[in-house]
Amino acid sequence: MKYDFFEIEKKWQKIWEETKPYATREDPAKEKFFALIEFPYPSGVGLHVGHARPYTAMDVVARKKRMMGYNVLFPMGYDAFGLPTENYAIKNHIHPKIVTANNVNTFRKQLKELGYSFDWDREINTTDPAYFKWTQWIFLQLYKNGLAYKAKMPVNWCTSCKCVLANEEVVDGVCERCGSPVIRKEKSQWMLRITKYADRLIDDLDGLDFIDRVKTQQINWIGRSHGAEVNFRTTLDDTITVYTTRPDTLFGATYMVLSPEHALVEKWMDRLENADEVKAYQAQAAAKSDMERTELNKDKTGVELKGVRGINPVNGKDIPIFISDYVLATYGTGAIMAVPAHDTRDWEFAKKFDLPIIEVISGGNVEEAAFTDVETGILCNSGFLNGLSVAEAKEKIIAWLSENKLGEAKVNFKLRDWVFSRQRYWGEPIPIVHCPKCGTVPLDESQLPLLLPDVESYEPTDDGESPLAPITDWVNTTCPCCGSDAKRETDTMPQWAGSSWYYLRYMDPHNDNALASKEALAYWSPVDWYNGGMEHTTLHLLYSRFWHKFLYDIGVVPTKEPYKKRTSHGMILGEGGIKMSKSRGNVINPSDVIREFGADTMRTYIMFIGDFEKPAAWSTNAVKGCKRFLDRVWNLQEMCSDSMEYSAKNETLMHKTIRKVTQDIDELKMNTAISAMMTLVNEMYVNGCTKGELKTLLLLLSPFAPHLVEQMWENLGFALETGKMASLNEWPTWIEEKTVDASVEMAVQILGKLRGTVKVPVDSEQDAVMAAINADEKLVKYIEGKQIFKVILVRNKLINLIVK
RNA sequence: GCGGGAGUGCUGGAAUAGGCAGACAGGCAGGCUUGAGGUGCCUGUGUCCAACCAUAGACGUGUGGGUUCAAGUCCCAUCUCCCGCACCA
Numbered sequence: 001m002k003y004d005f006f007e008i009e010k011k012w013q014k015i016w017e018e019t020k021p022y023a024t025r026e027d028p029a030k031e032k033f034f035a036l037i038e039f040p041y042p043s044g045v046g047l048h049v050g051h052a053r054p055y056t057a058m059d060v061v062a063r064k065k066r067m068m069g070y071n072v073l074f075p076m077g078y079d080a081f082g083l084p085t086e087n088y089a090i091k092n093h094i095h096p097k098i099v100t101a102n103n104v105n106t107f108r109k110q111l112k113e114l115g116y117s118f119d120w121d122r123e124i125n126t127t128d129p130a131y132f133k134w135t136q137w138i139f140l141q142l143y144k145n146g147l148a149y150k151a152k153m154p155v156n157w158c159t160s161c162k163c164v165l166a167n168e169e170v171v172d173g174v175c176e177r178c179g180s181p182v183i184r185k186e187k188s189q190w191m192l193r194i195t196k197y198a199d200r201l202i203d204d205l206d207g208l209d210f211i212d213r214v215k216t217q218q219i220n221w222i223g224r225s226h227g228a229e230v231n232f233r234t235t236l237d238d239t240i241t242v243y244t245t246r247p248d249t250l251f252g253a254t255y256m257v258l259s260p261e262h263a264l265v266e267k268w269m270d271r272l273e274n275a276d277e278v279k280a281y282q283a284q285a286a287a288k289s290d291m292e293r294t295e296l297n298k299d300k301t302g303v304e305l306k307g308v309r310g311i312n313p314v315n316g317k318d319i320p321i322f323i324s325d326y327v328l329a330t331y332g333t334g335a336i337m338a339v340p341a342h343d344t345r346d347w348e349f350a351k352k353f354d355l356p357i358i359e360v361i362s363g364g365n366v367e368e369a370a371f372t373d374v375e376t377g378i379l380c381n382s383g384f385l386n387g388l389s390v391a392e393a394k395e396k397i398i399a400w401l402s403e404n405k406l407g408e409a410k411v412n413f414k415l416r417d418w419v420f421s422r423q424r425y426w427g428e429p430i431p432i433v434h435c436p437k438c439g440t441v442p443l444d445e446s447q448l449p450l451l452l453p454d455v456e457s458y459e460p461t462d463d464g465e466s467p468l469a470p471i472t473d474w475v476n477t478t479c480p481c482c483g484s485d486a487k488r489e490t491d492t493m494p495q496w497a498g499s500s501w502y503y504l505r506y507m508d509p510h511n512d513n514a515l516a517s518k519e520a521l522a523y524w525s526p527v528d529w530y531n532g533g534m535e536h537t538t539l540h541l542l543y544s545r546f547w548h549k550f551l552y553d554i555g556v557v558p559t560k561e562p563y564k565k566r567t568s569h570g571m572i573l574g575e576g577g578i579k580m581s582k583s584r585g586n587v588i589n590p591s592d593v594i595r596e597f598g599a600d601t602m603r604t605y606i607m608f609i610g611d612f613e614k615p616a617a618w619s620t621n622a623v624k625g626c627k628r629f630l631d632r633v634w635n636l637q638e639m640c641s642d643s644m645e646y647s648a649k650n651e652t653l654m655h656k657t658i659r660k661v662t663q664d665i666d667e668l669k670m671n672t673a674i675s676a677m678m679t680l681v682n683e684m685y686v687n688g689c690t691k692g693e694l695k696t697l698l699l700l701l702s703p704f705a706p707h708l709v710e711q712m713w714e715n716l717g718f719a720l721e722t723g724k725m726a727s728l729n730e731w732p733t734w735i736e737e738k739t740v741d742a743s744v745e746m747a748v749q750i751l752g753k754l755r756g757t758v759k760v761p762v763d764s765e766q767d768a769v770m771a772a773i774n775a776d777e778k779l780v781k782y783i784e785g786k787q788i789f790k791v792i793l794v795r796n797k798l799i800n801l802i803v804k
Numbered sequence: 805g806c807g808g809g810a811g812u813g814c815u816g817g818a819a820u821a822g823g824c825a826g827a828c829a830g831g832c833a834g835g836c837u838u839g840a841g842g843u844g845c846c847u848g849u850g851u852c853c854a855a856c857c858a859u860a861g862a863c864g865u866g867u868g869g870g871u872u873c874a875a876g877u878c879c880c881a882u883c884u885c886c887c888g889c890a891c892c893a
Contacts, residue, residue, distance in 0.1 A: 213808070213888075220807085220889055227893080244893060257893090300891085326891045336893045344805085345891055414892050534887085608829075610817060614810090615886090622816065624842070625829045631844090672818070675828035682828090685845095747824040752874050754824055792873055798823050800873055 003634035005598030009707045013112060021728060022066075022074065022117040026523045030071035034524050035062040036503055036563070038532035038540070039077040039124075041495075042103035043084055047110040049588045049606065049618065050580075054531045054569040056603045057612060057668060059116045061529065063703035064665050066117070067731035073524055074117060075506040077124035078104050081132075082495040083161055083177065086426035090459055096426045100127055110591055115599050115706050117727070122509045126498030127426075131505060133449035134515040135497050136431045138547065140442050141554055143432070147193040148420065150440065155419050157185035162460035164189060166419045166494065168221075168539045187464060190430060190491060192418040194546045198222050199411075201545055209565040211613075214537050221538040223414025228398050230337060230407035232256060235309045235318060236271065238264055243332030243412055246342065246374075247401065248393035251382035252360035253337040254350070256310045256321045257302065259329040260285040265305070273306040278323065285325040300326055300349040312337075313406045314397075315383070324349065332412055341366040361390065418543065420494060423466040425458030427492030435479035435486040444480050450488075466490035499540050500547040503527050503562060515556070522558050530563040541566070567668060570615040572606075577617040588618050600705035601627045607670035607704060629674075630708055632681050633701065636694055637712055639684075644692035652741050653683055654693055658734035661700045670704075677701060691716065702726045748773055749800040750782045766793050773799070 016022070026032075037058045040051055062074035080100045089096040104125065111118070124131055142148040156165040160180035164187060169176045194201075202222050205215050227245035234240060240256060258265060260282045269275050281303040302324030309318040326345055327336055340350030340357045347370035350357055357366050362380045364371025371377065374390040384400075385393045401407035421430070431443040431450045443450060453474035458467040468474065468490040479486040501515065507524040508516035532541070541563075548562040573579055574586035581587065593602045605626040610616040641647075646654045657680045664673035677700060684693065695718055702709040706727055713719050713726040722729055745757045746769060756779050758772040770791075773779045783803055790802035 216808075217888060223889090223892060225892075242893080246893080324891095326893090328892065331892045338893085343893065345893075348891095412892080537888095608816095617816075619816070619830070621842090622830050627842095628844095629829085635844095671816095672828080675818075678828055745824085749824085749874075752872095757824070790873065792823090794823050794874095798874085800823080802873055 001638065003631050003708070005600060005630075005708070008711045009113075009115065009594075009599050012707045012710050013115060015710075016115075016117075017112070020119075020121065021725060022072075022119050023121050024071060024073050024119045026520060027071050028523070030069065032073065032524055032528075033062075033065045033070040034073045034503075034527045034529075035065065036075075036506075036527045036530045038536065039079050039499070039502060040107060041082060041084070042078045042080055042100065042107045044088055044099070044103055045582075045587075046103075046106050047590055048580075049590050049593070050572045052114060052590050052602065052606050053572055053609075053612075054533075055111070055116060056114070056606050057569065057670060058529070058531050059603075060607065060665060060670060060703040061668075063117055063706070063727055064662075064731060067699070067702070067727065067729060069730070073122075073506065074119060075122040075124075075509075076111060076116070076118040076120070077122075077502060077506070078107065078126065079495070079499050079502070080104065080125055080127040081427045081493075081498055083163075083424065083426070086424060086458070089426070095454075096458075097127070100125075113591060113594050113599055114603065117706070122506050124502060124505050124509050126428075126502065129449040129451055130510075130512070132428045132498060134505065135428050135493065135501070136443075136448050136450060137445060137515065138501060138551070139428075139493070139497075140431060140445060140448075141556075142192060142550060143442050145550070145554065147196065147550060149191055149193065150188055151191050152186065152188040154184045155187050155189055156182045157187075157464070158182055161424075162462065162464070163423050164419055164421060164464075166496075166539075167416050168418075168542070169494075185464065189419050190421040190489075192420045192546075194418045194543075195413060195415055197546050197549050198224065198413045198415050200549055201415075201542065204545075204549075204561055208561060208563070210563075211567055213534070214541070214566055214568065217534075217537045218542055221415065221542065225412050227410055227412065228394075228401060228407050229333065229410045230313065230401060232310045232313060232337065234311065234321070236268060236307075238267070240264065240310060240321075240335050241333045241407075242335045242337045243410060244337055246339065246390075246394075247397045247407070248379065248382075248385065248388075248390050249339040249342050249360050250312070250314045250337070250397055251385065252339040252341050252358045253312055253319065254340060254356045254358055255319050255338045257327045257336050257338055257349070258305075258321065258323050259327040259334040260323045260325055261329040262323070262334050265323060268305065268308055271307055274303070277303050278305060281323060288325070300324065300345070300352050302326075302349065302353070304353075310337075313401075313404075320355070322349075322353070330416065331414065340370065342370055342372055344370045344372065346370070360385075418546075420497075421491035422494050423464060424460055424492055425452065425467045427494065428497055429468070429492055430489040432489040433477055433479055433486045434489065435481060435484060437484055438479055438481040438486075441479055441481045441486070447480070466492065468492070496540055496543050500544040501551070503530075503544075504551075504557065521556075525557060526559045526561060527563045529565045529567070531567045531569060534568050537568075568613065570611070570613050572609070573615055573617045575618055575620070577615075580618075593623065597623055597627050598630075598707075600708045601630055604630065604674060604704050608674045610671055612668040612670065626674075629678055629681065630705055632685070633697070633705075634708065634712065636681070636684060636689055636697075637715055640689045640691045640694045643690040644695070645690060646693055646696075647687065647690050649687040650680075650683060650689065650693055651738060653680055654696060655734040655736075655738040658696065658700065658732045659736075659739055662731070662734070665703070674704065696732045698726055699729060699732050744796045746796065747798040748779055749798060750779075750803060752800060755779060755782050762796060764796075766791060766799075769793065769799050773801075 035058050037054050062072050066072045085096050085099050089099045156170050158165050158175040158180055160178050165175060170182050173182060175182055202219055202224055225245050227243060228247040229241050229243050232240045272278055302322045305321045308321055310321050311318050338346040340346040341359045342361055359366045360382045361371060361377035363377040377390055379385040379388045379393045385396060398409050429450045429452055433441045435441050453471050455471055460467055475487050477486055477488050504516050508520035511517055544562055551557045552560050605623045608626055657676050660676040661673045698709045698713055709726045740762055743759055743761050745759050747754055748756050748758055758776060760769055760772050786803040788801050788803050792800040
């Protein structure tokens with residue numbers, strides 16, 4: 001009987017389609033397990049092997065948990081709003097709704113071909129009005145709670161997408177999606193107050209089982225720092241408030257720097273002796289792109305404001321004030337006190353402009369370089385702070401500043417509020433009306449969902465207006481508040497809106513009265529294990545944690561955090577380790593692999609390919625190795641004996657393999673789990689195998705190669721015997737004592753060098769091992785006539801004889 | 805620049821509370837099977853030296869030191885690569 005993967009896979013996929021063995025319901029009697037993978041953006045090119053890696057891994061985890069008796073929720077859906085679909089629709093004159101439907105069908109078909117154990121009854125789609133009704137509903141709650149607001153401010157504008165971007169979407173000065181340059185544009189935008197949650201988004205990471213690089217990346221992005229705000233008077237009788245993390249160095253502040261955009265510069269302009277020079281510098285700074293402003297090792301530039309001086313509050317000295325673009329308008333107060341002796345950037349600036357450098361922390365040589373060590377330095381030249389450590393001085397100076405009303409302790413963040421509007425068609429309409437009398441008015445919840453107008457043309461505009469703006473039928477409406485003529489908000493939500501809460505919808509996907517029922521939320525929350533890409537760490541993952549915390553605050557969800565555990569997979573590269581891309585023509589389509597080798601081989605290979613967290617290169621040759629393995633498993637059904645026991649020869653290895661596979665799956669070490677099963681199969685070819693052994697092997701293999709296993713399960717009569725598919729049976733267990741062999745091979749070292757091995761009963765003591773060595777001619781040669789003066793015995797592993 | 809991770813055969817990768825390096829695959833070579841083969845099975849495969857056979861021996865986890873009976877694993881130094889942050893005061 002040949003392993004006909006094509007027929008077998010077709011047969012079982014049909015059975016799963018019809019009998020829905022993986023559909024889930026709340027069951028308080030069983031412990032739940034919610035396994036989540038990032039739902040795909042259904043692009044036109046179809047599923048990529050890159051999807052198959054995390055999806056298969058979590059399918060293996062979900063299947064194993066199910067067999068261990070958990071009530072497993074493992075759902076799938078589509079994150080279908082977004083630019084590529086819209087662009088494709090514009091280019092080909094097809095409505096994005098139709099493009100989306102077609103793409104979703106392709107994705108669904110491909111996902112089914114891979115045999116994933118999703119609960120298909122819970123499939124969701126962010127573009128479905130029944131879904132985005134609740135996305136809009138959440139927006140209204142944010143608005144009502146003061147967390148959504150409209151503000152005019154300079155924003156990131158992608159020149160190619162013709163759309164604003166959130167800070168998180170700008171990578172190295174270019175659009176993270178299309179790579180086009182991003183410019184600054186003054187626009188009125190909807191913003192979400194994520195900064196209000198900055199502290200909690202950092203602090204609550206503590207209790208979570210997230211891989212470290214995710215935690216540190218989020219912490220870096222939020223960028224919390226502790227310091228103080230200090231007020232400096234000026235000779236023109238204004239106050240400049242600066243933010244500093246080093247208030248202890250206040251005595252060393254020898255000049256000040258404002259960002260070129262700082263409001264006081266305009267105020268003083270008329271009274272400055274060098275106003276022309278200052279204006280020129282401002283113009284120059286404004287013309288620079290983000291790229292240029294953050295360029296590496298850039299020379300410090302700046303202009304002194306002549307005619308005004310700052311006054312150091314701690315010693316009354318007057319010091320010069322500069323403007324320079326190394327001070328950012330958007331961080332802190334947009335102004336700094338410069339302490340060249342103890343800050344690298346200030347030091348460079350001071351050297352260039354020949355400004356005094358006053359040492360206030362001893363321990364370095366401030367003529368050579370800024371001394372920034374906060375651990376060992378001791379305060380000097382600092383009046384009442386002299387002799388203190390940096391930490392002590394910070395505390396004392398902040399107390400002094402507060403007492404004298406000159407400043408206070410302050411925490412600052414790099415995180416900015418989330419720019420939430422997009423000037424594109426294919427997104428959720430923002431459910432807001434602008435009324436000339438009442439101002440900004442939210443739609444009533446009963447009016448949701450607010451649908452997109454069905455229109456012919458929705459191309460983005462160059463002037464930065466939404467394509468919805470000219471659609472007067474849709475835009476013109478009445479005010480929900482006073483009934484007078486009003487206009488709808490025409491911007492749409494960013495792609496990240498729908499994905500910020502989708503995991504909640506899976507818990508109760510067809511609910512018309514709430515985003516999910518209280519009961520479903522109580523039973524399934526939180527997500528137990530969420531795997532996804534590192535590229536989403538400071539986007540989707542951060543956004544959804546923010547939304548979840550907000551929903552928690554208003555009593556909608558029962559947990560503070562959405563995800564208990566977060567892991568991340570490495571990228572799949574093309575043959576030879578080069579990135580897969582259409583232009584290189586090295587893209588692997590999973591459907592092609594399935595046609596040639598079968599879904600089970602595809603699944604097994606993508607798990608065997610290497611360390612899950614690291615990038616891995618595709619190799620068609622190596623795929624064949626996994627096909628061979630499955631062929632060999634298939635052929636065991638004709639070789640096995642009828643016994644349902646483990647044979648003496650295989651028993652220990654059986655128990656070891658169960659233990660290894662069980663433990664490795666939980667740690668995502670799928671490659672070694674598979675290699676353990678390969679080793680077992682190799683041994684079965686040497687020792688023969690029993691039907692009982694094969695039954696266990698099939699259960700262990702079923703998360704990886706479900707189709708093949710179900711067919712063999714049926715062929716061998718286990719389906720009849722248990723009345724259940726293999727994947728619904730219990731996960732095998734091992735007995736720890738039986739994982740130990742009766743006898744072990746121990747390494748024999750003489751003077752630390754391996755000279756041979758001896759076979760001894762397990763747990764042999766020194767005498768027994770020495771007896772075995774003395775019985776071995778070859779080993780005896782090394783010790784005869786010599787004196788053994790030290791013996792190191794590592795039980796069951798090794799013996800080292802120190803001889804002379 | 806700062807922070808984190810990683811360097812192991814021809815290739816992907818195993819093995820770290822210090823204890824037989826190279827599991828498991830791929831590739832290659834040889835043999836058997838087959839009408840045929842991206843078939844199946846067997847054997848070999850880190851380097852050097854020696855060799856008719858049989859058998860030894862030395863070296864070996866980026867590089868250089870160190871600790872230890874024993875180091876891929878620990879310590880110090882150094883090189884390379886990858887990732888994150890990057891004028892955030």
